[in-house]
Amino acid sequence: MRTVPILSVIYSISQADSSCLWIFTHLEVNRFSQKTRQVVGNYDFSGDYYVHSNNQGNTWVLGSGGIYYYNTKQQSFIRV
Numbered sequence: 001m002r003t004v005p006i007l008s009v010i011y012s013i014s015q016a017d018s019s020c021l022w023i024f025t026h027l028e029v030n031r032f033s034q035k036t037r038q039v040v041g042n043y044d045f046s047g048d049y050y051v052h053s054n055n056q057g058n059t060w061v062l063g064s065g066g067i068y069y070y071n072t073k074q075q076s077f078i079r080v
Helices: none
Strands: 010-015 020-025 028-033 038-044 049-053 059-063 066-071 076-079
Touching (some): 038 076
Antiparallel strands (some): 010 020, 028 038, 049 059, 059 066
């Protein structure tokens, strides 16, 4: 598992579900566990991208590479 680079710029933080947060940087999207206080997932989305999460924990990423949906069962982003 990679750690967040020291020089990452955090653009925003939002609630993923009841136990995790999404941390959006200029290099990637990180899923952070509030229970273990560790990053439990790193997903590369370099360049310009937009992220939307709703109050049910559903998360989408829109970028130059397409639209991606976070699949909670597979714990990964799936291109839509």
